[in-house]
Amino acid sequence: MTIGRQRFRVFQSVFPIERAQLPRDVLAGLTLAALAIPEVMGYTQIAGVPVVVGLYTMLLPMFLFAMFGSSRQLVVGADSATAAMLATALAGIAVSGSDEYLSMASTLALIVGGMLLLARILNLGVLANFLSRTVLIGFLSGVGIQVAVGQVPGMLGIHSDGLSSITHLLLHWPTLETLNVHTLVVSLSTLIAVVGMHLVSKRFPGALVAVIGAIFASWLFQLEEFDIALVGSVPSGLPSLQFPLFNLTWEQFTHLLPTAFAMVMVILAQSSATSRAYAARHQETVNDNQDLVGLGLANIGAAVSGAFVVNGSPTKTQMVDGAGGRSQLAHLITALIVLLMLVLFTEPLAYLPHATLASIVFLIGFELIDVKGLRKVLYERPWEFWVSVVTMVAVVVLGVQLGILVAIALSLLVHTRHGYRPVNSVVIPNGHGRWRAVPLNNNAQLMPGLQVYRFTHGMYYANASLMSREVLYLVNSARPSLEWFCIDAAAVDDVDYTAAQTLVTLSYELRKLGVRLVFAEVTDRVRYGMDRSGITQAVGEEAYFSSVSDVVEAFSERPHNIPVSLS
Numbered sequence: 001m002t003i004g005r006q007r008f009r010v011f012q013s014v015f016p017i018e019r020a021q022l023p024r025d026v027l028a029g030l031t032l033a034a035l036a037i038p039e040v041m042g043y044t045q046i047a048g049v050p051v052v053v054g055l056y057t058m059l060l061p062m063f064l065f066a067m068f069g070s071s072r073q074l075v076v077g078a079d080s081a082t083a084a085m086l087a088t089a090l091a092g093i094a095v096s097g098s099d100e101y102l103s104m105a106s107t108l109a110l111i112v113g114g115m116l117l118l119a120r121i122l123n124l125g126v127l128a129n130f131l132s133r134t135v136l137i138g139f140l141s142g143v144g145i146q147v148a149v150g151q152v153p154g155m156l157g158i159h160s161d162g163l164s165s166i167t168h169l170l171l172h173w174p175t176l177e178t179l180n181v182h183t184l185v186v187s188l189s190t191l192i193a194v195v196g197m198h199l200v201s202k203r204f205p206g207a208l209v210a211v212i213g214a215i216f217a218s219w220l221f222q223l224e225e226f227d228i229a230l231v232g233s234v235p236s237g238l239p240s241l242q243f244p245l246f247n248l249t250w251e252q253f254t255h256l257l258p259t260a261f262a263m264v265m266v267i268l269a270q271s272s273a274t275s276r277a278y279a280a281r282h283q284e285t286v287n288d289n290q291d292l293v294g295l296g297l298a299n300i301g302a303a304v305s306g307a308f309v310v311n312g313s314p315t316k317t318q319m320v321d322g323a324g325g326r327s328q329l330a331h332l333i334t335a336l337i338v339l340l341m342l343v344l345f346t347e348p349l350a351y352l353p354h355a356t357l358a359s360i361v362f363l364i365g366f367e368l369i370d371v372k373g374l375r376k377v378l379y380e381r382p383w384e385f386w387v388s389v390v391t392m393v394a395v396v397v398l399g400v401q402l403g404i405l406v407a408i409a410l411s412l413l414v415h416t417r418h419g420y421r422p423v424n425s426v427v428i429p430n431g432h433g434r435w436r437a438v439p440l441n442n443n444a445q446l447m448p449g450l451q452v453y454r455f456t457h458g459m460y461y462a463n464a465s466l467m468s469r470e471v472l473y474l475v476n477s478a479r480p481s482l483e484w485f486c487i488d489a490a491a492v493d494d495v496d497y498t499a500a501q502t503l504v505t506l507s508y509e510l511r512k513l514g515v516r517l518v519f520a521e522v523t524d525r526v527r528y529g530m531d532r533s534g535i536t537q538a539v540g541e542e543a544y545f546s547s548v549s550d551v552v553e554a555f556s557e558r559p560h561n562i563p564v565s566l567s
Helices: 022-047 051-056 060-068 080-090 099-121 124-130 133-156 166-171 181-200 206-221 250-281 288-304 314-322 329-344 347-351 354-368 371-380 382-398 400-420 464-478 497-512 524-532 535-539 548-556
Strands: 075-077 311-313 425-429 435-439 450-454 484-488 516-520
Touching (some): 022 051, 022 075, 022 206, 022 314, 022 354, 051 329, 060 075, 060 288, 060 329, 075 314, 080 099, 080 133, 080 250, 099 124, 099 250, 124 288, 133 181, 133 250, 133 354, 133 371, 181 206, 181 354, 206 347, 206 354, 250 288, 250 311, 250 314, 311 314, 371 382, 382 400, 450 548, 464 484, 464 497, 484 548, 497 516, 497 524, 497 535, 516 535, 516 548, 524 535
Parallel strands (some): 484 516
Antiparallel strands (some): 075 311
16 A cells, blocks of 8 residues: 655655555664664764764755655765765865864865756756766775775874875875774774674674674773773764855865865766666666755755765665665654764763774775776776776875866766777678678678768767778779768767868768769758758768668669679
């Protein structure tokens, strides 16, 4: 039975509620709270903000996305990639954890939220496609390495002075004489507990058990006396709602803008990829533009509640899906649990060792290193594997903020490479009254006097010269017997200005060589552009044919010609 069959404009990712599904959504909400609360507390270690701020990211932002988003599965909250980008952006302009730092972190969330809403107004959800899956694997793996390595000082009890990048860490690695053995024991105990319970069952809340165990041990044995750093007092109650202070200087504002744009690109790509993947898994549809509204308002909610940038989280989404959750009702249950925790259970968090959080974040970063994905790319597309590796190294060496720019550039490079050297072919008879495509070096004709050249990509400035070279090579190799040269444009979806001028030039050059240039399967939209560019004027209206078959028929019926059998 369904409660409320009408799909509302708000809470459309919650309704309708299936009564039979209700217990599973509640259980999934409880599971998400158990697994994600320690995770987001760990992300505060990356972002450089107090632990309670991580809990704020699972309150108002999660509620707002459930209210305005379209994806029934996507979980929105703190994320390691955006947390690392935040720390990198603010490291040089504010002291970590200070009021100014927190205000700037919230202001950055406000800017990101505004950009996401602007992207929705301009229908720019397509920007998510500018980060290829190949590059995203390398980017997230690089973030994982940087995050994991950045937690090592905290796991060893070493004062890292805010080191964030692996390069800085290696160049300024302190002597091991400052290592705190007691902190190391806490870290190892946490790693063993979490990994061990994960090996028993992936659904077991190992991180939660480790956090509870560490808090109890810290209270029982007074670990602070062993120089083990603790989280300390955590304010209870709900966050106060207020817009972040706009006391930024112009220099600070311009410093934050590139980071905000980079965060938006990561949010678009990661959230869209995650929501689409889980919607496809459950035979559902997802509206990317509606999700932009949800993500934008979620980040504005994070800003006004004193939190930092939130993102669609693949790990949290998998937590809910694995527990059987099928709607945002599970996420609302999680938000309710966080609310109760903020009101009633913050005092025990004061005993939590920082080493425990650092160890949990270390494992999170380690899991982000997608070795399986990298191996799959290497097997299927060796060239793209190196693109992933370069992206990963760029993130590790240059940092997340510059790494995302490298990722975008490499995604565009991969796209350009595919279009720059399309694998074109010529069409020949197959011996059964039909034809097939073969490589250009065959230099074959479909029938004596007629050669068909199949172009397999849109024609634009990057591949126009290649097209010209290939056409002239084929024509010069086939002379003097060649009379007609046909370009099969079935795969051509656009002809830009440069390519159009190249075609006009080719038509004149082929005419000088005594060869007629014709086209097959040109779409109406492409034909309109070719008419405006003067191509039709150069080759004539009669040079366009609906199919290669029509070209063969017209060539066979031309004056003073004896038709030749294709077989």
